Amino acid sequence: MTALEHIMDAIDIETYIICKDENEGKKLALQLGQEMNLGEVDIMYQEFDGYGMRLRLRKYVYKPGNVYKYLQPSENS
């Protein structure tokens, strides 16, 4: 089981991206998820202030209805 799979539900990334406008910021935010090997991420919060964008990205590792590996005895033994 990977460290990511140990996460109960989600991982949040709180950060600040330098970008020229809101569109570029959003694009970079989604790209960041890919670059960090998290795949598709949701932008939970974004605010562009002129210099850059304050961001909170979320990657859901487990959602309701998924099978939770951390509850499986075989995975945890």
Added chain:
Amino acid sequence: MKTLGVIGTAKNTGKTTTLSFLLNGLISRGLRLSTTSIGYDGEEFDNITKLPKPRLYLEKDCIIATSENCLLNTKAEFEIIEETPFSTALGRIKLVRITKPGLIVLAGPNTKNGLNEIIKIIEKKTKCDLLLVDGSLNRLSPMFILDKLIITTGASRNPDIGTLVKEMSLIEKIFSYHFSSYQFTQNNISIISSDKSIVLRGNTLVDEDDFQQLEKSLDDNVEKIFIPGLISNEFLTKNLDRIYKIIGKPFELVFHSPIQLLLTEELKNIEVFLNYIEQHRIKISYRFKPCLSAITINPFYPKQQNYVYVPSYLDKEILLKEMSKALNTSVFNIFETNSNKIFDLI
């Protein structure tokens, strides 16, 4: 200059893909083209589902009418022909000629008046043979001033093929009625009887006040009723009966255009309405009606799975076969081999 619009029964039914296909095909057939949109189309990701969307690639010499913010974000190069007096939420609409091809987002006039004026400007300032207008979401109204329409539908409207086919049959039926022989010049509800003609104060049949006003003016001599404005679902399902009972015999209902019927909330109300008028031999006609040239289908739909949207598909062959069987209008899947025949219909 001729005008053709691509309208969708819902988002993701393939409007932009169809438009793109038409643009490329018509250019290669030597037509001088212009294009615009009544909404916002050509963006990378769907505003609501966040899935990637097809973007519009525009060739050299194509004329487009789009908002100034959309011109800031393109790698295509262009020269400005005219800055129109119209604006959208994305800024002033500019008429430009593409000088270097590229991907571009179209956001053009969003009202019927605005579209009408843009058409006049294009006619005046360019030598275009045809204007192609891209729809937006399931929006209709401005499109009904155009000469021809192509309707796109598909799994995004409803993932059940049977329901889709039934719905398109109803839409086709709505388009099948003819132009009114009587020239109604007023924009209010008008009643033509054998002995007189009356023009009412309003143009809608939406609430009880409207109906009572109409009922007061009806008698058994009525031959035509012209309704230019909005009609409620009650009219389609119940109140038509009230009107018929006063007149007591078949008459003609004249609408401004098919859009009034298409704007009902649910097409099953249309079904009830069409059954009623058939039963009672009530005639339907329009003051104005674009020609329904073709229907295109898209088996794709965004399926909601665990709070996100994922791409899914219906069986495209069954969809095309069932749709073609049920309709008189030609049906195409533009990715299939016989799709070039669509150009013969334009």
Added chain:
Amino acid sequence: MSKKILCVPLDPVHDVGIKIIKNALDKRGHQTALLSPDLSPEEIVKAAAKENYDFILVSRTLGYGVAEMLARFVDMLDSAGVREKSKIVIGGKPITPELAAELGFDKGFGEHSTIDELIAYIEGREIEIKSVGLNKTKKNFISGYDYKFNNDEIANLLDAITEKFIKFTDNKKSPGIERAKIQNEIIQTEDLSKKEKLYEKYYALCDDVIVQGNKEKSFIKGVREVTDVELSNLKWFLDKTQPLNPNIIQHDKKHPAIFKFLGSGCPIMDIIHAKVCERYGIDGFLIINPSWEARYEGLLQGYLTHENDGTITSFDNIKLMRKNLDNSTLLTVRAHRGLNTPETVLLAGLAGADLVKINLVYGSLGAGTDPIRLAVDGVEAIKLAAKYNMPFDIPGNDELSGVPAWKTLAGLLINVMLGIKLGAKPILKPLFCYGPHIVINGMMEQNFIDYNAAKIYALRTIVNAPIWPGEPIAFMTQSEERVQSANATSYHAALAASLEVDAITVASTDEAYSRGPICITSRIDSIRAISDAFKFIGNANFKPTAQADFFTEDLIKKITETLKEVERKDNLTTAIYDGCLGNKDDGAYPGKFGFGTVI
């Protein structure tokens, strides 16, 4: 010109937004009508068609199927001819211009739009969204204070203490004072050969580390010169960027000015952080310099970056910061400890800084400088602060070692009286902290309000002087956990507003984390928390309990006793050595840097 506007709440649950907008439009003299939220789309269209409205405002959140519903509604308005007369506008949290265009509206306002923007649109004025700069005026929170003492006993004691002290420091010299004089000449002279000679005189009074750094560019570990390319990159970045929708944190005249620390080590990173913080509403910054700067005789020159905590306060670095901060932003330079205090104040003054930090007591009791050296240097520093018209704040950081609040406050008051006598403008800086003495003695067991409030009440009872709690507020109540840290800062900020203090220094949510530099995310998060705190408290008040009154009286009594003890000594430095203002049981130790250097 008055406009006719129809307000349409298409959202049956969330119609508060549109009601607020309607009120705002009514106040501007426009004629508004509000439909009830339970009408069918056809009924709404009929109402819209009935009158000639200039604008139809629709409010709606998004959800499943809502886009299609709105598109149909837009079609109905168009079909009914309403769009020939009226512009249709949509407002809602997720609305963007692109979404508004897709739905067919003439304009869209989303969560980042303001009521002012909407009103400007309706009135036909385009608000310049990209406003140039902050459009802010520099805050002056000193004027209005006459430094009148209201407690005669304390005033007399302070008078006696400071008279003795000034006499004691008179005619005494130190390398720090000498270097400040030489530095002043160096800066004022254009003659290169004269400059060279002055530099030789200067270096003769410096430690080797400083001489090597300045002459040979051989710096201590972690220090390097900032390159011209880095400086020009910074200029390029700042020239092309403007703050967007700058935030104003204070909305009541009671609300204090807000300061943040800078001191990442790199002046470029500091400036970039500062520009973002300015946009979020920060009024001023304090430069935190490296602790080793205090230990060496002499200051490094040039644009310097430092890989560890603290940004070097070289003349060029201070000028760089001053130049790149907004004109309305206040800049404070630390000069309360170490062997370079007069020189630092001089450079700060010449570089255009607005304030300096000086505390002769704390600087020697908690910050390692020899009391006699700091006494002499400190008096000179205060005179220079007066000369360059820079008010000076007096940080009561002694409390952080364990010194009781009353001794710390006594020390602050001594500095205040000194400042007054030397023609300067002192600012009291009591701490809002959970200091060791407070923890041990349980003053904040019940709540954090009473004791903090008591400090302010006590000081106000004694003297009419500006008060600027720090350093930062909520010190030692914050953990590394982001939300807790932001909350701690925001509650203390609300308390500061309630107590109507003049300014506060606030931390980022990284405050408790000591193993790395502070990041911009943490700064922004705490600023937003403070912004919300002020929104919450407005001009309302916290109500301290009766315990606050007891604490206030007790503080005043003990301050008086402390000052009596100090007055009985030969002079202030003797009092410091003898522990009157903090002894080793309190965790305070007279410093050693600069011992024996005063002539």
